[in-house]
Amino acid sequence: KTRAVALEPVQEVTIKKKLPTKQRRVVVTGLGVVTPLGHDPDVFYNNLLNGVSGISEIENFDCAEFPTRIAGEIKSFSTDGWVAPKFTKRMDKFMLYLLTAGKKALLNAGITGDVMDELDKTKCGVLIGSALGGFKVV
Template sequence: MTKRRVVVTGMGMISPLGNSVAETWRNILAAKSGIAMIDRFDVSEFATRIGGAIKNFDIAEYMSAKEAKRFDPFIHYGVAAAEQALTDSGIEVTE
């Protein structure tokens, strides 16, 4: 296995505790939980009815509605977190 150096230059986060690193960290420090009753779909057929869902997330901040329709929500979260990390890094993409 080749050893590769990895440098973290920025952070981004979409989580049940918040839609940014700062919001998530504030909620962790406040001992809040992102776990709640699942209300996005019918869970009556499942043994578990609680989970950690992403709340108050607006994909329009990161891509157009046309683009968003092409992707599942987990892709939306990844794109948003990656864009936050890029912004946090201060790196300017010119190409």
């Protein structure tokens, strides 16, 4: 038996090209991390390259009533020298992670108080990677 297959005509696709825009260069000057793989950029990067997993059994709270028993928890974290003690009692952990990583990035970039005063802050940016906020927020 022979079957006939009807072919539909191919629709033309027009691609709109964007006009060239003035591209700006971006310079990464400092890194700060607080992750399950480490709290220092070099440690984090080496653990990432070596295939180290930051996933383990949940220890920070009782998860018996939840179907998930594993997570990428932040361990051995300290705000000492990064966040004032009065804030550590009031803020959720994810905010403490954010502030600590941000301050570490500034230090890594060599941005001290004097340099900070002179910066054009309209030309500065911060990139934050986060899965979700803290449990107090959720």
